[in-house]
Amino acid sequence: xxxxxxxxxxxxxxxxxxxxxxxxxxxxxxxxxxxxxxxxxxxxxxxxxxxxxxxxxxxxxxxxxxxxxxxxxxxxxxxxxxxxxxxxxxxxxxxxxxxxxxxxxxxxxxxxxxxxxxxxxxxxxxxxxxxxxxxxxxxxxxxxxxxxxxxxxxxxxxxxxxxxxxxxxxxxxxxxxxxxxxxxxxxxxxxxxxxxxxxxxxxxxxxxxxxxxxxxxxxxxxxxxxxxxxxxxxxxxxxxxxxxxxxxxxxxxxxxxxxxxxxxxxxxxxxxxxxxxxxxxxxxxxxxxxxxxx
Numbered sequence: 001x002x003x004x005x006x007x008x009x010x011x012x013x014x015x016x017x018x019x020x021x022x023x024x025x026x027x028x029x030x031x032x033x034x035x036x037x038x039x040x041x042x043x044x045x046x047x048x049x050x051x052x053x054x055x056x057x058x059x060x061x062x063x064x065x066x067x068x069x070x071x072x073x074x075x076x077x078x079x080x081x082x083x084x085x086x087x088x089x090x091x092x093x094x095x096x097x098x099x100x101x102x103x104x105x106x107x108x109x110x111x112x113x114x115x116x117x118x119x120x121x122x123x124x125x126x127x128x129x130x131x132x133x134x135x136x137x138x139x140x141x142x143x144x145x146x147x148x149x150x151x152x153x154x155x156x157x158x159x160x161x162x163x164x165x166x167x168x169x170x171x172x173x174x175x176x177x178x179x180x181x182x183x184x185x186x187x188x189x190x191x192x193x194x195x196x197x198x199x200x201x202x203x204x205x206x207x208x209x210x211x212x213x214x215x216x217x218x219x220x221x222x223x224x225x226x227x228x229x230x231x232x233x234x235x236x237x238x239x240x241x242x243x244x245x246x247x248x249x250x251x252x253x254x255x256x257x258x259x260x261x262x263x264x265x266x267x268x269x270x271x272x273x274x275x276x277x278x279x280x281x282x283x284x285x286x287x288x289x290x291x292x293x294x
Contacts, residue, residue, distance in 0.1 A: 001186075002046050006065070009058075011089040017065035018090065021046045022054040028094070029101050029293060031057040032087065032108030034130075036204055038064035040190035041105070044183060045278050048286035051294070056094055060108070061086060062205035064190070070207040076153070077210040083111045084118065091122060099124035099230075101293040105278055106130050106242075113232070117224035125293045126232045129285065130275050132246050133258060137215035149213040157209035162200045168192045178273070178280045187279075222261035232265045233292045235285065237273040 007018040019039040031042045039057035046055050059066040060083055070076055091100055101124055104112035109131020116123040162168045168188035173179050179187075188200075195201040236243065247255040259265050268288055273280035 001043065004040070004043075004046075008065075009090060009093055011061075011086050014061050014069050014086075015067045016061060016086060016090070017059040018094075019057045019059070020054065021057075023052055024054055026052040026054045027101070027293075028054045028056060029103055029289065030087075030091070030094075030112075031055055032083075032102070032104040032111050033057065033060065033063070034104075034106030034108055036063070036202075036208065037105070038190050038203060040064070041187065041276075042278060043186065044282035045286045045289070048283045049290060050286070051290055053290075056090075058086070058090055059203075062208055064203050068205040068207075070205055077149070077207055077212050078205075079212070080110075081114075083107070084115050087111060087115050088119065101125045101127075103127040103289060104129065104131060106275065113228070114221070114224055116230050116232070117227040120227055120229040123228070123230040126228070126230050127289050127292060128232060128234045130236060130240060130242055130277055131234070132243055132255075133218065133221055134216040135246055135248055135250065135255075136218040139215075142215055145211070145215060146213045148211060152210050157206050159202050159204060159206045159209070161195055161197075162192065163198075165189060165192070165200060168200055168202075176274055176276050176279060179276070183279060218258060222258055225258075225261040226263065228262055228264075230264070231292070232262045233288065234259065234265060234267045235277060235288055236267065236269055237275065237277050237280075238269050238271045240275065242275040 002021050004019045004021045007020060009016050009018055033039055033041050039059050042057050062068050062070060062078055070078055100122060102112035109128040110133060112126055113128060116126050165188045168191060169184035172184045172187055192200040192202050270277055270281050270284050278285050
């Protein structure tokens, strides 16, 4: 297993933990994890890379070893565009000049795609692992959405505690039955910490469970995607359950028509994988990343 080093970078008053693998002088891949995940989640992909790369992967604010700013100020939720701004600051820190290669999974994929449209001159390649966006919202949903957010603020969500690391690993396997036990144990060690009462708590601010008051505006997102100049590789699990869940009653071909907004987009489908595609088939994912970003 390739060892990583940890940096802590202050971004707009928030201390972000950044995990780094590989030779600092090698070409760099920036990797952003998904919701309720951590940077160490990319370990298996890093181990499968055949070439010489430096991989830089932050724990997003409120996850892993990064600060939990919402918890510190008493709740309220996280704003998605803060993740985009954090990426902007981290790129200024680690790669102040030139173009970069961005890889994102799920939530992280949505972040890198938005960033590539906001700052197209900074991005050379984008690899989107199971990033789909959300179902398009309707204005009529706004009153109920706002009311729901206010109700959740009265009784903030909590995250489950676990009796042992084995219990955390079992939870990961329950969510993803394809996950090998040894990988589940590794992830459990980075996904949780002792809670001080003999058990383990997840390294995630419970405020991430709050459903924010803002609606998902697909037209705005597609306008940003249309401004991307980098080549984009979308990697998806065959029969992706996450895609089916997000699309709901929308036919999949109609839902995925949104990707036509990207000027230069292509797709790869991977068999025998679920949403955590980088855990299930890290060798295939690593090979696709290397070929696309070489």
